[in-house]
Amino acid sequence: MSAGIVVAQVGDIDDGEGIQVVASVLGTVDNVAVFHDDGEYFALDDTCTHETASLAEGWVEDGCVECPLHAAKFCLGDGKVQSMPATVDVFAHQVVVDGDDIRVVPNPERLAS
Amino acid sequence: MTINQLPSTLEGAPPEHLECGDICRPQELARNVDVSGLVDRKNGLVDRAIFTDRALYEQELARVFATSWLFLGHVEHLKKTGDFFTTFMGEDPVIVTKDKQGRIRAFLNSCRHRGARVLRADYGAARAFTCTYHGWAFDLEGKLISVPNEDGYANADWDREKWGLVEVAQLETVFGLIFATWNPEAVPLDEQLGDMKYYMEAFLGRDPDGTTVVGGITKWVLKGNWKLAAEQFGTDWYHVNMSHASALMVMSPTGKGPKSDIANTPGRQYSDERGNGTGFPTHPKSRFDAQPVHEYYDYDELRERLGKAAVEGPLTTGHATVFPNFSYLPVNGSIRVWHPKGTEEMEIWSWTVLDKGMPEEVREAQRLYNLRTFGPSGIFEQDDGENWSEIQAISHGWRTNTVPLNYQMGMGTEREDGVYPGETSELYSDAAGRRFYSRWAELMNTPAWHEKEAEQ
Numbered sequence: 001m002s003a004g005i006v007v008a009q010v011g012d013i014d015d016g017e018g019i020q021v022v023a024s025v026l027g028t029v030d031n032v033a034v035f036h037d038d039g040e041y042f043a044l045d046d047t048c049t050h051e052t053a054s055l056a057e058g059w060v061e062d063g064c065v066e067c068p069l070h071a072a073k074f075c076l077g078d079g080k081v082q083s084m085p086a087t088v089d090v091f092a093h094q095v096v097v098d099g100d101d102i103r104v105v106p107n108p109e110r111l112a113s
Numbered sequence: 114m115t116i117n118q119l120p121s122t123l124e125g126a127p128p129e130h131l132e133c134g135d136i137c138r139p140q141e142l143a144r145n146v147d148v149s150g151l152v153d154r155k156n157g158l159v160d161r162a163i164f165t166d167r168a169l170y171e172q173e174l175a176r177v178f179a180t181s182w183l184f185l186g187h188v189e190h191l192k193k194t195g196d197f198f199t200t201f202m203g204e205d206p207v208i209v210t211k212d213k214q215g216r217i218r219a220f221l222n223s224c225r226h227r228g229a230r231v232l233r234a235d236y237g238a239a240r241a242f243t244c245t246y247h248g249w250a251f252d253l254e255g256k257l258i259s260v261p262n263e264d265g266y267a268n269a270d271w272d273r274e275k276w277g278l279v280e281v282a283q284l285e286t287v288f289g290l291i292f293a294t295w296n297p298e299a300v301p302l303d304e305q306l307g308d309m310k311y312y313m314e315a316f317l318g319r320d321p322d323g324t325t326v327v328g329g330i331t332k333w334v335l336k337g338n339w340k341l342a343a344e345q346f347g348t349d350w351y352h353v354n355m356s357h358a359s360a361l362m363v364m365s366p367t368g369k370g371p372k373s374d375i376a377n378t379p380g381r382q383y384s385d386e387r388g389n390g391t392g393f394p395t396h397p398k399s400r401f402d403a404q405p406v407h408e409y410y411d412y413d414e415l416r417e418r419l420g421k422a423a424v425e426g427p428l429t430t431g432h433a434t435v436f437p438n439f440s441y442l443p444v445n446g447s448i449r450v451w452h453p454k455g456t457e458e459m460e461i462w463s464w465t466v467l468d469k470g471m472p473e474e475v476r477e478a479q480r481l482y483n484l485r486t487f488g489p490s491g492i493f494e495q496d497d498g499e500n501w502s503e504i505q506a507i508s509h510g511w512r513t514n515t516v517p518l519n520y521q522m523g524m525g526t527e528r529e530d531g532v533y534p535g536e537t538s539e540l541y542s543d544a545a546g547r548r549f550y551s552r553w554a555e556l557m558n559t560p561a562w563h564e565k566e567a568e569q
Binding site for chain 2: 050051052053057068069070071085
């Protein structure tokens with residue numbers, strides 16, 4: 001039994017795109033955005049730390065996601081903020097690709113109590 | 114039926130009332146001049162002040178451009194949700210995009226907050242339009258979806274719903290061309306074009322599957338009032354043999370110019386009371402198209418589908434203006450808009466239209482042919498631009514400006530000839546010019562819908 005919860009199958013998320021996984025699926029406090037960047041998958045809290053916007057709708061480029069509204073940038077790997085106007089990191093979650101399954105292991109700090 | 118009224122016209126209603134508070138623009142800021150004495154249709158005369166006067170220009174923006182159907186672009190530029198391009202309606206910057214329902218929408222490209230453009234790119238794809246000044250963000254339906262520090266408006270009468278992008282009042286497409294107007298009272302595009310559609314179809318309906326465009330828009334700036342160009346494309350075959358003498362010689366098979374019966378070709382010029390005009394030779398051998406394009410067409414099939422008169426007239430060489438500032442040349446696939454930039458300058462935005470069915474080598478031949486003849490450095494375009502700039506450059510002289518110009522050719526010859534729809538005159542005629550300026554004057558002297566609203 002692998003860790004995490006299956007959120008998608010390989011092929012569901014186009015390269016350079018993201019999907020939004022609602023919080024209730026993972027039991028997290030925020031929705032989670034799962035991204036496909038050149039064969040690799042990443043998961044971050046979905047809501048930008050600057051204003052309310054879904055990072056899953058953002059632009060994936062050079063290992064970062066750019067917020068679709070105000071162009072704040074976050075590292076896909078660790079969620080660290082890379083560009084103003086955001087100043088606070090987003091939380092990252094672990095992603096495991098298991099055969100065709102894409103699983104997200106929720107960050108324990110972000111589990112709803 | 115070739116006109117498609119898009120859902121956005123009905124469902125994407127513009128804000129009924131913009132938030133105006135106690136803002137009420139004083140009448141003195143909207144001065145209007147009676148132009149009856151500047152356009153003399155009966156005698157075929159025009160006063161040169163219409164090309165030089167700043168007050169008339171501002172009245173033109175408010176009464177001609179604001180009330181008319183204006184060309185925005187080609188549907189092929191908007192394939193997917195979020196695809197957009199930017200252009201102008203008069204001097205107003207607009208975003209044209211495809212929303213999540215697949216509807217074409219056009220919005221004023223000016224943030225409702227401090228007025229900056231919310232989109233700076235020429236074309237591309239977006240998920241939202243975010244003003245680069247303070248970050249107000251709008252979705253593809255123009256709705257305001259994000260306001261940084263929104264809590265700061267707590268004490269104002271704040272309703273985010275009221276601060277969306279301003280949308281055009283009507284938007285329609287015809288033959289793959291997108292037109293829109295700010296005027297909620299404008300007659301449908303179908304009615305505005307009327308018989309003009311027959312002539313447009315001879316160009317844009319050559320392929321039953323429709324047209325596409327060469328990627329990108331060629332844009333250049335030219336000294337000259339926009340009307341000089343719009344008028345010429347509507348009414349002026351007269352200049353061809355003189356202004357384009359050298360180009361015609363280069364293009365002719367002998368290098369010495371076209372044969373006499375082609376240079377002095379018969380033809381017809383259509384014009385209507387709505388300001389539209391188009392002229393075309395009816396000589397079966399009058400053609401200046403690229404050889405691969407000519408060979409591509411099955412003229413017998415075209416005769417059968419569009420009629421002999423269309424094939425031997427407006428389908429080939431010709432010129433046209435859809436009032437006020439959209440023009441085209443069927444033989445080159447050139448479509449263009451004359452954006453007004455003050456009294457003295459225009460910006461020419463030009464596309465090359467291709468039939469969808471054209472194979473690659475024919476597309477390339479048409480693209481190169483249009484660039485060579487009517488691109489910014491095209492051998493014909495250069496001649497035209499030189500004329501317009503020359504006229505504009507001297508037109509502020511007092512004696513120059515006060516001598517009326519002549520539009521008397523073909524006076525009274527417009528008639529229904531039983532062959533071509535609507536009224537046509539001889540090819541060499543100022544009939545469409547007289548009607549262009551007559552329509553211009555009519556609009557200039559008619560209070561626009563927004564003025565009637567302001568009075569209430």
